[in-house]
Amino acid sequence: MRSKRAGPILVVEDNPINLKLLKLLLTVEGYDVHVATDAEHALELLKKLRPALILMDIQLPGMDGLELARKIKARRSHRQVIIVAITAYAMKGDEEKALSAGFDDYVLKPIDTRSLPGLIARYLDRQEAHTK
Ligand code: MN
Numbered sequence: 001m002r003s004k005r006a007g008p009i010l011v012v013e014d015n016p017i018n019l020k021l022l023k024l025l026l027t028v029e030g031y032d033v034h035v036a037t038d039a040e041h042a043l044e045l046l047k048k049l050r051p052a053l054i055l056m057d058i059q060l061p062g063m064d065g066l067e068l069a070r071k072i073k074a075r076r077s078h079r080q081v082i083i084v085a086i087t088a089y090a091m092k093g094d095e096e097k098a099l100s101a102g103f104d105d106y107v108l109k110p111i112d113t114r115s116l117p118g119l120i121a122r123y124l125d126r127q128e129a130h131t132k
Helices: 002-006 016-028 039-045 065-073 094-101 116-131
Strands: 009-012 033-036 053-057 082-087 105-108
Touching (some): 002 116, 009 016, 016 033, 039 065, 053 116, 094 105
Parallel strands (some): 009 033
């Protein structure tokens, strides 16, 4: 139900275990979940896909998440999408780097499976409120 209301979610993550976990977690919540394992794959999907939210690993092979987020937000068609970074770093400066690249927020690895669904729902509710 929520998926129809908010639109699809795209997960970009090269780690197969994390990808599987995120896909399962969000599918169980009723979201329409699409996955990509690198930036090129994500950009290919985004030619047609109009996700409400993108959950994106920063450390990707090839083009990293920072550059990918910048590219996506530069497109008029995707300017409204919420991009949430998944990062293993709790290093100082990372948050600023991510936010300046166009990420709306970030979550830390390891993924907290209990709090993530609520977090995603809040992002989508917030976006809905904005677009109305
Ligand atoms: Mn990675």
